[in-house]
Amino acid sequence: MKAIIISEDLEGEIKDIRALEAKINELKELKEEKETLIKSVLDNAGLEELKIGAFTVRFTNVVRNNFNTSAFKKKYLELYNSFIKQSNYRKFSIV
Numbered sequence: 001m002k003a004i005i006i007s008e009d010l011e012g013e014i015k016d017i018r019a020l021e022a023k024i025n026e027l028k029e030l031k032e033e034k035e036t037l038i039k040s041v042l043d044n045a046g047l048e049e050l051k052i053g054a055f056t057v058r059f060t061n062v063v064r065n066n067f068n069t070s071a072f073k074k075k076y077l078e079l080y081n082s083f084i085k086q087s088n089y090r091k092f093s094i095v
Helices: 010-045 069-075 077-082
Strands: 049-052 055-058
Touching: 010 049, 069 077
Parallel strands: none
Antiparallel strands: 049 055
16 A cells, blocks of 8 residues: 655645535525526516616527437437447546
């Protein structure tokens, strides 16, 4: 077994990361609340676009075509497998 000597306060760094994650989540919730308010104003007024001071706010319907990978895989498994591309990456997590 290899001995590792750590001179940095990694536990303190991890605690800081957790505190930052909590703050980020709190700010995301606050942002979503404010967005919901603005969206409801636009909906109630029947508008997709509204100029508010120096800002233009848009709340528009968007149509997007997605490829149904699951259905394609079920129907054309061999073809699906011929286009699979493997990739590698490193994942960082704190548990």
